[in-house]
Amino acid sequence: MDPIISVASIIGASLAIGLSTIGPGIGQGQAAGKALEGIARQPEEENKIRNTLLLSLAFMEALTIYGLVVSLALLFANPFDK
Amino acid sequence: MYITSILLNSIALPTKLEVGKHLYWNLGRFSLHGQVVIVTCTIIVLIILFSFLITYKLSLVPHYWQNFIEYILEFLINIIKDQLGENNYKEWIPFISTLFLFILGCNWIGIIIPWKLIKLPKGELSSPTNDINTTVALSLLTSIAYFYAGLNKKGIKYFKRYIYPIPFLFPIILLEDITKPLSLSFRLFGNIMADDLTISVLTRLVPILIPLPIMLLSIFTGLIQALIFSTLAVSYIAEALE
Numbered sequence: 001m002d003p004i005i006s007v008a009s010i011i012g013a014s015l016a017i018g019l020s021t022i023g024p025g026i027g028q029g030q031a032a033g034k035a036l037e038g039i040a041r042q043p044e045e046e047n048k049i050r051n052t053l054l055l056s057l058a059f060m061e062a063l064t065i066y067g068l069v070v071s072l073a074l075l076f077a078n079p080f081d082k
Numbered sequence: 083m084y085i086t087s088i089l090l091n092s093i094a095l096p097t098k099l100e101v102g103k104h105l106y107w108n109l110g111r112f113s114l115h116g117q118v119v120i121v122t123c124t125i126i127v128l129i130i131l132f133s134f135l136i137t138y139k140l141s142l143v144p145h146y147w148q149n150f151i152e153y154i155l156e157f158l159i160n161i162i163k164d165q166l167g168e169n170n171y172k173e174w175i176p177f178i179s180t181l182f183l184f185i186l187g188c189n190w191i192g193i194i195i196p197w198k199l200i201k202l203p204k205g206e207l208s209s210p211t212n213d214i215n216t217t218v219a220l221s222l223l224t225s226i227a228y229f230y231a232g233l234n235k236k237g238i239k240y241f242k243r244y245i246y247p248i249p250f251l252f253p254i255i256l257l258e259d260i261t262k263p264l265s266l267s268f269r270l271f272g273n274i275m276a277d278d279l280t281i282s283v284l285t286r287l288v289p290i291l292i293p294l295p296i297m298l299l300s301i302f303t304g305l306i307q308a309l310i311f312s313t314l315a316v317s318y319i320a321e322a323l324e
Contacts, residue, residue, distance in 0.1 A: 058310045062265065065272030072275070 005080045013071040020067025024060040031056050104213075105205040117202060118210045125187040125210070158182060161313055165320040174319060177227060182312040185211065185220065189274055189304030193297060211274045214267070221266035224315045225259075232322035240322070266314060273307050 035053040039046050073079075105116035136147045144152055158179045163171045192209025200207055210216045232240040244255050277300040284293045 054306060055310065055313065058306050061273070062269040065276065066268055068276055069268055069272045072279070
Protein backbone atom coordinates (compact mmCIF):
# COMPACT_ATOMS: atom_id res chain seq x y z
CA MET A 1 0.00 0.00 0.00
CA ASP A 2 1.18 3.47 -0.86
CA PRO A 3 3.05 4.82 2.21
CA ILE A 4 1.25 8.13 2.05
CA ILE A 5 -2.08 6.30 2.28
CA SER A 6 -0.82 4.33 5.29
CA VAL A 7 0.19 7.50 7.09
CA ALA A 8 -3.04 9.26 6.18
CA SER A 9 -5.05 6.26 7.41
CA ILE A 10 -3.27 6.21 10.73
CA ILE A 11 -3.74 9.94 11.29
CA GLY A 12 -7.35 9.70 10.18
CA ALA A 13 -8.06 6.74 12.43
CA SER A 14 -6.62 8.40 15.50
CA LEU A 15 -8.43 11.68 14.84
CA ALA A 16 -11.69 9.80 14.24
CA ILE A 17 -11.73 8.09 17.59
CA GLY A 18 -10.13 10.96 19.46
CA LEU A 19 -12.51 13.67 18.38
CA SER A 20 -15.60 11.51 18.62
CA THR A 21 -15.23 11.04 22.35
CA ILE A 22 -15.47 14.75 23.17
CA GLY A 23 -19.15 15.38 22.51
CA PRO A 24 -20.65 12.27 24.07
CA GLY A 25 -18.31 12.67 27.04
CA ILE A 26 -19.76 16.09 27.81
CA GLY A 27 -23.28 14.89 27.17
CA GLN A 28 -23.02 11.83 29.37
CA GLY A 29 -21.51 13.85 32.17
CA GLN A 30 -24.41 16.28 32.11
CA ALA A 31 -26.96 13.47 31.99
CA ALA A 32 -25.37 11.75 34.97
CA GLY A 33 -25.31 15.03 36.86
CA LYS A 34 -29.00 15.65 36.33
CA ALA A 35 -29.78 12.06 37.27
CA LEU A 36 -27.89 12.48 40.53
CA GLU A 37 -29.82 15.65 41.28
CA GLY A 38 -33.03 13.78 40.64
CA ILE A 39 -32.07 10.95 42.97
CA ALA A 40 -30.99 13.39 45.66
CA ARG A 41 -34.33 15.12 45.43
CA GLN A 42 -36.52 12.00 45.50
CA PRO A 43 -34.63 8.95 46.74
CA GLU A 44 -37.66 6.67 46.38
CA GLU A 45 -37.69 7.09 42.59
CA GLU A 46 -34.13 5.85 42.29
CA ASN A 47 -34.96 2.76 40.20
CA LYS A 48 -36.78 4.61 37.49
CA ILE A 49 -34.17 7.34 37.32
CA ARG A 50 -31.36 4.85 37.12
CA ASN A 51 -32.99 2.87 34.32
CA THR A 52 -33.64 6.01 32.30
CA LEU A 53 -30.08 7.14 32.91
CA LEU A 54 -28.64 3.86 31.62
CA LEU A 55 -30.82 3.98 28.54
CA SER A 56 -29.75 7.54 27.72
CA LEU A 57 -26.09 6.75 28.36
CA ALA A 58 -26.22 3.91 25.86
CA PHE A 59 -27.59 6.20 23.17
CA MET A 60 -24.82 8.70 23.69
CA GLU A 61 -22.25 5.93 23.80
CA ALA A 62 -23.36 4.86 20.35
CA LEU A 63 -22.11 8.14 18.89
CA THR A 64 -18.60 7.42 20.09
CA ILE A 65 -18.90 3.89 18.77
CA TYR A 66 -19.66 5.22 15.28
CA GLY A 67 -16.29 6.99 15.37
CA LEU A 68 -14.62 3.85 16.67
CA VAL A 69 -16.06 1.81 13.81
CA VAL A 70 -14.62 4.24 11.26
CA SER A 71 -11.27 4.06 13.00
CA LEU A 72 -11.29 0.26 13.08
CA ALA A 73 -12.29 0.12 9.44
CA LEU A 74 -9.37 2.34 8.47
CA LEU A 75 -6.91 0.21 10.39
CA PHE A 76 -8.14 -3.32 9.79
CA ALA A 77 -10.30 -3.25 6.69
CA ASN A 78 -8.76 -0.40 4.79
CA PRO A 79 -10.52 0.09 1.45
CA PHE A 80 -7.29 1.28 -0.19
CA ASP A 81 -5.47 -1.91 0.67
CA LYS A 82 -4.78 -4.06 -2.38
CA MET B 83 -3.64 -5.34 6.93
CA TYR B 84 -0.29 -3.74 6.01
CA ILE B 85 -0.46 -1.29 8.89
CA THR B 86 -1.54 -3.91 11.40
CA SER B 87 1.14 -6.37 10.35
CA ILE B 88 3.79 -3.71 10.93
CA LEU B 89 2.30 -2.77 14.29
CA LEU B 90 1.78 -6.26 15.57
CA ASN B 91 5.00 -7.81 14.40
CA SER B 92 7.32 -5.11 15.55
CA ILE B 93 7.21 -6.32 19.13
CA ALA B 94 7.69 -10.00 19.92
CA LEU B 95 4.92 -10.85 22.38
CA PRO B 96 3.79 -14.25 23.64
CA THR B 97 0.12 -14.18 22.51
CA LYS B 98 -1.28 -13.76 19.03
CA LEU B 99 -3.90 -11.25 17.91
CA GLU B 100 -5.91 -11.99 14.80
CA VAL B 101 -8.33 -9.44 13.49
CA GLY B 102 -10.25 -9.74 10.30
CA LYS B 103 -9.43 -13.39 9.64
CA HIS B 104 -12.49 -15.59 9.36
CA LEU B 105 -12.99 -19.28 8.78
CA TYR B 106 -14.68 -19.43 5.40
CA TRP B 107 -17.05 -22.23 4.48
CA ASN B 108 -17.92 -22.32 0.80
CA LEU B 109 -21.31 -23.69 -0.17
CA GLY B 110 -21.64 -23.37 -3.92
CA ARG B 111 -21.73 -19.67 -4.68
CA PHE B 112 -22.03 -18.52 -1.06
CA SER B 113 -19.27 -18.31 1.45
CA LEU B 114 -20.16 -18.21 5.15
CA HIS B 115 -18.17 -17.23 8.15
CA GLY B 116 -17.89 -20.64 9.75
CA GLN B 117 -17.16 -19.53 13.27
CA VAL B 118 -20.30 -17.39 13.43
CA VAL B 119 -22.48 -20.25 12.24
CA ILE B 120 -21.03 -22.66 14.82
CA VAL B 121 -21.56 -20.34 17.79
CA THR B 122 -25.00 -19.20 16.58
CA CYS B 123 -26.20 -22.78 16.31
CA THR B 124 -24.88 -23.44 19.80
CA ILE B 125 -26.80 -20.47 21.18
CA ILE B 126 -30.02 -21.49 19.44
CA VAL B 127 -29.76 -25.02 20.81
CA LEU B 128 -29.01 -23.71 24.31
CA ILE B 129 -31.95 -21.29 24.36
CA ILE B 130 -34.41 -23.86 23.06
CA LEU B 131 -33.15 -26.46 25.52
CA PHE B 132 -33.35 -24.02 28.42
CA SER B 133 -36.91 -22.96 27.61
CA PHE B 134 -38.11 -26.47 26.97
CA LEU B 135 -36.64 -27.98 30.12
CA ILE B 136 -38.17 -25.34 32.33
CA THR B 137 -41.63 -25.14 30.83
CA TYR B 138 -42.58 -28.73 30.06
CA LYS B 139 -44.07 -29.17 33.54
CA LEU B 140 -45.57 -25.86 34.59
CA SER B 141 -46.95 -25.57 38.09
CA LEU B 142 -49.23 -22.90 39.48
CA VAL B 143 -46.89 -22.01 42.32
CA PRO B 144 -43.56 -21.58 40.58
CA HIS B 145 -40.39 -23.06 41.97
CA TYR B 146 -36.83 -21.98 41.33
CA TRP B 147 -36.17 -22.06 37.56
CA GLN B 148 -39.75 -21.36 36.56
CA ASN B 149 -39.73 -18.36 38.87
CA PHE B 150 -36.58 -17.07 37.21
CA ILE B 151 -37.94 -17.41 33.71
CA GLU B 152 -41.21 -15.77 34.75
CA TYR B 153 -39.19 -12.86 36.12
CA ILE B 154 -37.41 -12.41 32.81
CA LEU B 155 -40.69 -12.64 30.92
CA GLU B 156 -42.35 -10.09 33.17
CA PHE B 157 -39.42 -7.72 32.71
CA LEU B 158 -39.75 -7.99 28.94
CA ILE B 159 -43.52 -7.62 29.00
CA ASN B 160 -43.12 -4.40 31.02
CA ILE B 161 -40.83 -2.98 28.36
CA ILE B 162 -43.22 -3.92 25.57
CA LYS B 163 -46.36 -2.78 27.37
CA ASP B 164 -44.86 0.61 28.21
CA GLN B 165 -44.35 1.46 24.58
CA LEU B 166 -47.14 -0.32 22.77
CA GLY B 167 -50.05 0.27 25.13
CA GLU B 168 -52.59 -2.22 26.44
CA ASN B 169 -54.35 -3.07 23.20
CA ASN B 170 -51.84 -4.52 20.83
CA TYR B 171 -48.83 -5.56 22.86
CA LYS B 172 -49.58 -9.27 23.00
CA GLU B 173 -48.71 -10.18 19.43
CA TRP B 174 -45.28 -8.59 19.61
CA ILE B 175 -44.10 -10.40 22.75
CA PRO B 176 -42.55 -13.39 20.90
CA PHE B 177 -40.57 -11.28 18.45
CA ILE B 178 -39.11 -8.85 20.97
CA SER B 179 -38.37 -11.51 23.56
CA THR B 180 -36.57 -13.65 21.00
CA LEU B 181 -34.58 -10.64 19.88
CA PHE B 182 -33.58 -9.83 23.45
CA LEU B 183 -32.69 -13.39 24.45
CA PHE B 184 -30.79 -14.08 21.25
CA ILE B 185 -28.71 -10.90 21.45
CA LEU B 186 -28.09 -11.42 25.16
CA GLY B 187 -26.99 -15.00 24.49
CA CYS B 188 -24.73 -13.90 21.63
CA ASN B 189 -23.06 -11.19 23.69
CA TRP B 190 -22.54 -13.26 26.80
CA ILE B 191 -21.47 -16.50 25.18
CA GLY B 192 -18.39 -14.82 23.74
CA ILE B 193 -17.28 -13.65 27.16
CA ILE B 194 -18.30 -16.36 29.57
CA ILE B 195 -17.30 -19.56 27.79
CA PRO B 196 -13.57 -19.93 27.05
CA TRP B 197 -13.78 -20.53 23.32
CA LYS B 198 -10.08 -20.04 22.80
CA LEU B 199 -9.48 -23.62 23.94
CA ILE B 200 -10.94 -24.89 20.65
CA LYS B 201 -8.47 -24.20 17.90
CA LEU B 202 -9.81 -23.41 14.46
CA PRO B 203 -7.63 -23.57 11.32
CA LYS B 204 -8.26 -19.88 10.63
CA GLY B 205 -9.94 -17.26 12.77
CA GLU B 206 -11.30 -17.89 16.24
CA LEU B 207 -14.62 -18.61 17.92
CA SER B 208 -16.14 -15.61 19.65
CA SER B 209 -19.40 -13.65 20.01
CA PRO B 210 -21.43 -13.85 16.79
CA THR B 211 -22.41 -10.21 17.18
CA ASN B 212 -18.73 -9.48 16.72
CA ASP B 213 -19.41 -9.83 13.00
CA ILE B 214 -21.17 -7.03 11.13
CA ASN B 215 -23.21 -9.55 9.16
CA THR B 216 -25.09 -10.80 12.22
CA THR B 217 -25.99 -7.35 13.49
CA VAL B 218 -27.03 -6.10 10.07
CA ALA B 219 -29.27 -9.16 9.72
CA LEU B 220 -30.89 -8.46 13.08
CA SER B 221 -31.47 -4.80 12.30
CA LEU B 222 -32.91 -5.59 8.86
CA LEU B 223 -35.29 -8.00 10.61
CA THR B 224 -36.38 -5.14 12.88
CA SER B 225 -36.83 -2.90 9.86
CA ILE B 226 -39.02 -5.50 8.15
CA ALA B 227 -40.95 -5.91 11.43
CA TYR B 228 -41.90 -2.27 11.73
CA PHE B 229 -42.83 -2.05 8.06
CA TYR B 230 -44.99 -5.12 8.54
CA ALA B 231 -46.62 -3.57 11.62
CA GLY B 232 -47.45 -0.38 9.74
CA LEU B 233 -48.69 -2.09 6.60
CA ASN B 234 -50.74 -4.57 8.59
CA LYS B 235 -52.53 -1.90 10.53
CA LYS B 236 -53.01 0.77 7.89
CA GLY B 237 -52.62 -0.92 4.54
CA ILE B 238 -51.19 1.18 1.74
CA LYS B 239 -52.07 4.37 3.64
CA TYR B 240 -49.01 3.67 5.78
CA PHE B 241 -46.92 5.43 3.14
CA LYS B 242 -48.74 8.66 3.85
CA ARG B 243 -46.38 9.22 6.74
CA TYR B 244 -43.74 10.43 4.26
CA ILE B 245 -45.87 13.32 3.18
CA TYR B 246 -48.55 13.86 5.76
CA PRO B 247 -47.87 16.55 8.43
CA ILE B 248 -45.04 18.50 6.78
CA PRO B 249 -44.42 17.62 3.11
CA PHE B 250 -41.00 19.13 2.71
CA LEU B 251 -39.55 16.74 5.33
CA PHE B 252 -39.92 13.90 2.82
CA PRO B 253 -36.15 13.37 2.20
CA ILE B 254 -35.45 13.38 5.93
CA ILE B 255 -38.07 10.77 6.68
CA LEU B 256 -36.81 8.68 3.77
CA LEU B 257 -33.29 8.97 5.17
CA GLU B 258 -34.60 7.96 8.57
CA ASP B 259 -35.73 4.67 7.05
CA ILE B 260 -32.11 4.01 6.12
CA THR B 261 -30.42 5.30 9.25
CA LYS B 262 -32.63 3.38 11.68
CA PRO B 263 -31.29 -0.06 10.77
CA LEU B 264 -27.83 1.39 10.18
CA SER B 265 -27.56 2.89 13.63
CA LEU B 266 -29.01 -0.21 15.30
CA SER B 267 -26.52 -2.49 13.62
CA PHE B 268 -23.52 -0.23 14.15
CA ARG B 269 -24.30 0.35 17.80
CA LEU B 270 -24.44 -3.36 18.58
CA PHE B 271 -21.50 -4.30 16.34
CA GLY B 272 -19.29 -1.46 17.54
CA ASN B 273 -19.89 -2.09 21.23
CA ILE B 274 -19.28 -5.84 21.10
CA MET B 275 -16.35 -5.69 18.68
CA ALA B 276 -14.70 -2.92 20.70
CA ASP B 277 -14.98 -4.93 23.89
CA ASP B 278 -13.54 -8.03 22.23
CA LEU B 279 -10.71 -6.06 20.70
CA THR B 280 -9.89 -4.32 23.99
CA ILE B 281 -9.74 -7.64 25.81
CA SER B 282 -7.57 -9.16 23.07
CA VAL B 283 -5.12 -6.26 23.03
CA LEU B 284 -4.92 -6.06 26.82
CA THR B 285 -4.39 -9.81 27.09
CA ARG B 286 -1.62 -9.55 24.54
CA LEU B 287 0.14 -6.85 26.53
CA VAL B 288 -0.48 -7.85 30.16
CA PRO B 289 -1.87 -11.38 30.31
CA ILE B 290 -2.13 -11.60 34.08
CA LEU B 291 -4.73 -9.55 35.98
CA ILE B 292 -5.55 -6.38 34.09
CA PRO B 293 -8.07 -7.75 31.53
CA LEU B 294 -10.47 -8.87 34.29
CA PRO B 295 -12.21 -5.52 34.99
CA ILE B 296 -12.69 -5.06 31.25
CA MET B 297 -14.28 -8.49 31.03
CA LEU B 298 -16.72 -7.58 33.80
CA LEU B 299 -17.51 -4.37 31.94
CA SER B 300 -18.12 -6.42 28.80
CA ILE B 301 -20.71 -8.52 30.60
CA PHE B 302 -22.50 -5.36 31.71
CA THR B 303 -22.25 -3.83 28.23
CA GLY B 304 -23.63 -7.00 26.65
CA LEU B 305 -26.72 -6.84 28.84
CA ILE B 306 -27.27 -3.13 28.22
CA GLN B 307 -26.85 -3.47 24.45
CA ALA B 308 -29.39 -6.30 24.27
CA LEU B 309 -31.81 -4.16 26.27
CA ILE B 310 -31.21 -1.12 24.07
CA PHE B 311 -31.71 -3.08 20.86
CA SER B 312 -35.01 -4.55 21.96
CA THR B 313 -36.25 -1.27 23.46
CA LEU B 314 -35.49 0.54 20.23
CA ALA B 315 -37.15 -2.21 18.19
CA VAL B 316 -40.30 -1.83 20.28
CA SER B 317 -40.25 1.95 19.96
CA TYR B 318 -39.94 1.76 16.15
CA ILE B 319 -42.87 -0.64 16.03
CA ALA B 320 -44.88 1.62 18.32
CA GLU B 321 -44.09 4.58 16.09
CA ALA B 322 -45.30 2.66 13.04
CA LEU B 323 -48.50 1.61 14.77
CA GLU B 324 -49.70 4.98 15.94
